[in-house]
Structures are given as structure tokens and as C-alpha cells.
Amino acid sequence: GAGVSQSPSNKVTEKGKDVELRCDPISGHTALYWYRQRLGQGLEFLIYFQGNSAPDKSGLPSDRFSAERTGESVSTLTIQRTQQEDSAVYLCASSPPMGGEQYFGPGTRLTVT
Amino acid sequence: AQSVSQHNHHVILSEAASLELGCNYSYGGTVNLFWYVQYPGQHLQLLLKYFSGDPLVKGIKGFEAEFIKSKFSFNLRKPSVQWSDTAEYFCALDTGGYQKVTFGTGTKLQVIP
Numbered sequence: 001g002a003g004v005s006q007s008p009s010n011k012v013t014e015k016g017k018d019v020e021l022r023c024d025p026i027s028g029h030t031a032l033y034w035y036r037q038r039l040g041q042g043l044e045f046l047i048y049f050q051g052n053s054a055p056d057k058s059g060l061p062s063d064r065f066s067a068e069r070t071g072e073s074v075s076t077l078t079i080q081r082t083q084q085e086d087s088a089v090y091l092c093a094s095s096p097p098m099g100g101e102q103y104f105g106p107g108t109r110l111t112v113t
Numbered sequence: 114a115q116s117v118s119q120h121n122h123h124v125i126l127s128e129a130a131s132l133e134l135g136c137n138y139s140y141g142g143t144v145n146l147f148w149y150v151q152y153p154g155q156h157l158q159l160l161l162k163y164f165s166g167d168p169l170v171k172g173i174k175g176f177e178a179e180f181i182k183s184k185f186s187f188n189l190r191k192p193s194v195q196w197s198d199t200a201e202y203f204c205a206l207d208t209g210g211y212q213k214v215t216f217g218t219g220t221k222l223q224v225i226p
Binding site for chain 1: 149162203218
């Protein structure tokens, strides 16, 4: 079946511009995560959605970052007024109800010039 | 709050050497544990998982991990590594219910032919 998809795969933007990244989780997966992976570094948790519960936003690095999810479907991660330090691969993952294995998307490589 | 520690940040081995990557977690209750692998240029994917039952779990490509509850550990092992095992390995903790999964910082494994 279809896996987690993310778009765009690559995004180059100028410093100060806003960007929107999209994640399509696996159908039926109630949990959705966003992570950031800077070059050569590990996974940095950003935000977690679980069903209709309030999202866990504890990993968002600043108020320039926000994310939404409509029900148990698509999620968008928005970065306002991008900075060069925002350059990274942004990964999305989903998992079934009550936890379990996470299925990762291919990521969006964001480059801020 | 739960946490996961991977003390080996970068491991270099020769082919055919044995591998053990450490993973320790901090949580007092029931846990589910995972190892994920990220090969160069590829998605993160599941290597193996422990939910319950036999504490020695076997995964893909000859990897195994042992859950030792008394030591709060879930170390990853492989008796004989290959050059193709060069990758980054992440340990992850799931405490069940609707709590978010916590990842370790990752261990980069480099296997020299």
C-alpha cells in the first residue's frame, strides 16, 4: 500500500520567506509526527498529533514554526520568516492507533539561502 | 519524562567484526522499544521492535536486540557486520497509549571493507 508521502521533496527559499511543507500519512494512522534532521545530526522532534487530541508542540523551536492537521489526514508544517538555520531535512512519520512502529516519509530538504 | 540515551555517537568497525550498540532508556512502566536504521540517502526504516514476550528479538539483516528490564537497556547486536551495514541507527521508546515516541540521538556506524 501507499506509504507516507511528503511534498515538496526539495525546497529552496530566500531568507525571510515563508514555506509550507506537506505530509500525507498512511490512511488510518491516527498519530503523526514532524521531525527535523540537520546535516549530520540526529532526529529533532518538532510536533506530535494524535487523533483529535491537542497536539504536543513542545519541540517547536520558535513561534515561527507552526503545524496543522485536519482530522487524521494531511498535515502542513509552516515556517515563517525562514532563517538559514532552518535549513534541514524535515521528516514526517505516522503510526497506527495506540502506538507502534512509525512509518517515515522521504522528507523535504529545505535550503534557506 | 521519558528519555533515551545512545552513548556511542560514532562507531567504526572492520567487516566481520561484531557489533553492539548501546541503548538505555528512562521510564518506570511498560515499554515498547524499537531500533530504526537510516542508510545513506534513504528513509528511516524499522530494524526491529520489542513489544512483549521473548526479550531477545530478531530483525532484518541478521540484527538482534535484547531487552533487559533490570538494566533499562535494549542493545542492538550483530555478530558479523558488513560494509552495507554502514548507516545511522536510532533507538526509540514508546510508553504506550497516546504518549509520543522518544528517539535517541543516533549512532553512526561506519564499516570499513
